[in-house]
Amino acid sequence: MNKREFTCISCPLGCHLELTESQGSDLPEVTGNLCQRGIDFAREEFRAPRRVLTTVVSISGSNSLLPVISAGPIPKEKLLACLDYLKRIKVKTPVTAGDVLVENILETQVSIVAAKTVE
């Protein structure tokens, strides 16, 4: 038996999750959750944790910065490499919130999108 504890990050309630992996069962059991998202989060956290990445990137010909967000969670071990990649890019304006700026960043299958409209 393998037991792990997590705090659910799916919403501000922050359920205290307990995950138990037992032999012979495919999916680990999760308790402490108030909704399905807690179960999904704990299982993913146990298997391969992922996080949403947010940062700011440079805009060509401007001193302003553009806030960006990953369209979905990125494998945790790739966060720093993605951040490093985003430090080196420059975005051209105009840009609309939701525009894809980097497709499939570092082979993660996740895109980086603009969080703000800049005219």
Place this chain on the structure above:
Amino acid sequence: MKTIKCNLLIIGAGPAGLAAAIEADRLGIRDILLLERNDELGGILQQCIHDGFGLQRFKEQLSGPAYAQRFIDEIKQSNVEIKLRTMVIELHQDKSCYAINSEDGVLEIHPQAVILAMGCRERTRNQVFILGDRPGGIMTAGTLQRYMNIEGLIPGRKAVILGSGDIGMIMARRMKLEGIEVEGVYEIMPRPGGLQRNVFQCLQDFDIPLHLSTSVKSTHGKYHLEGVTVVAVDENLKQIAGTERFIACDLLVLSVGLIPENELSEMAQIPISTVTKGPVVDNNLMTQVDGIFAAGNVTSVFDLVDYVSASGETAARGAANYIREEKQSATSIDVLAGKNVTSLIPMKYRKNGQALELYFRSKSIIRAASVHIMQQGQEIYKRKFQIVRPEEMIKLQLKADLVAAINPRQAITVEIRENGRVSDE
């Protein structure tokens, strides 16, 4: 001096002001003037680049700028007149208002109704009594957030954070990702001030230590910060002599709470609650001064931006009815915070035939809790909670049919009862 007459004046274009303006416009109110002192709309959301906003309203986790963008896109389709870089310098009880900007000079504004949406500001070192030198390198978490996320500056190499509010923890992660060493987060209380999920995803994820029951005693450095002395505190928050420890650092970040920004409200002689630090408001979010409403963090520091924008809409509906002189109960009853309840909004109830929204906090952590709304010993409403915590605001909505049962002459009381044991976790 230019004089403007308008139906509705909204002060502040953060999420409360934007939501209020859009809702008032949707309700058909014309001549709405929205004033914002910054050079863009969105308020503090523009520097909150992290995600987690809008789960209730949009059913997705947006970043702050993306949340603001939804409202900005909408307000651009509306009839609302917006003035940026405009500072309100005076507000009077008769709702007359003076504002200033570099284009119009001084503006004299005479609105039918006003919605205050100035938000809140951070507590500073002066409010938490730290001894020692006053060098550079000491700033609030929000200032650091602006430096890093808007100005693109890296204001230090090694940081200590005092206070475990959500912004403090979020900035701990942000600094770590940008290569600033974060020595630790120090919290005077025996439990973290912010949400558990931020302890998990901002501190534990990055191995940033959280020192509870510990505070910063003094700061050191002639021109720039060279270090701080931290000290353990006992259960009465008194510093324990002999536990002092020096930490070399060039950045001290303060995340020690937020206070509603009510200078203008005070100028207009609007009564302020000593508990919420915001105006005393009724269920339409009207203050004790007729025709002046308050929405968002100027009223009380809300946990979620969804609550802030919802309160903007509530205030807009109240203001629209006021402008149209629609009938509503002239008398109000008190809404009282009973056992275990604090920071209750609203404090007054005026019958208007609509659902009643209540926001409040529990004074302590209570497991197997139940919230009761009582009037003259009669229970109007009851709801059970697995657990209630002071750091998580509770929002309740009493449907119109339940509200109809309220006697418009007697106070109602909100209380939290403990059906299980009280935990000090």
